[in-house]
Amino acid sequence: MNDTITTMHAHRSIRQYGPDPIPREHIEIAVRAGQSAATSSAVQAYTAIHVTDPDKLSELAELAGPQEKVEKCGAFFVVCADTRRHRLMCERANLPYESTLERFLVGVIDATLFAQNMTLALESMGYGTCYIGGLRNDLERVDRILDLPEGIYPLYGLCAGTKAQHPIARPRLPIESILHTNGYPSDEDTMNAVGSYDETYAQYLEDRGAPRASWSEAMVSKLSRRSREELADYFTRKGASLT
């Protein structure tokens, strides 16, 4: 163990924050840490938008759920895959920007490595964080609120701030479910590992004071329904190629 790994293991999403904003200096340290993540061929296909305008925060909080923490946290960011500057460089060179699925994936992967490094840096400074996938409820509206042009793909939000709660850690799958050697296990082994985790997860919910449910039940209830089906059209309209 070392301090980095201890910080990683101490992660919990924080959903209630104290009123203090995060100083700009700390934000810049975290963004620099985000930028230090590996990036495919140095494309650096990401952008973080720090939203400080109370009206914009309130609209984003509402469309994300509502999720009050979006406007109550110390700093709220919208993490985007960014192909805008690549498009502009190609335009200046009088060459086309060739949009492909690979380039869209590179943007999503790069932005997510950036965001997680930034999150870890914030957590290492003692701040709480919570990603906000709820923004994908209405990305058209996110575009309008933040004036996001073609080639900028908002992916999720990130709340950060001083912690006003200390939740217990949400347990993860056993290591046998995640780490395999030389291939993928049989379906039987896969489901045996799920079975042991179901009990751990139900106990975690009970300890948290939430209704008891196994992980399988939670996943099946979520994944057997379609959701956010407009995303392919939206990202295509924003300039992505998904084929």
Ligand SMILES: Cc1cc2nc3c(=O)[nH]c(=O)nc-3n(C[C@H](O)[C@H](O)[C@H](O)COP(=O)(O)O)c2cc1C
């Ligand atoms: C991309 C992404 C989007 C998320 N969106 C939300 C969200 O909209 N609201 C929320 O309260 N938590 C959100 N979360 C937090 C997850 O629910 C949380 O990470 C997960 O339940 C595991 O709990 P832990 O982070 O406390 O370990 C999101 C997490 C990720 C990675």
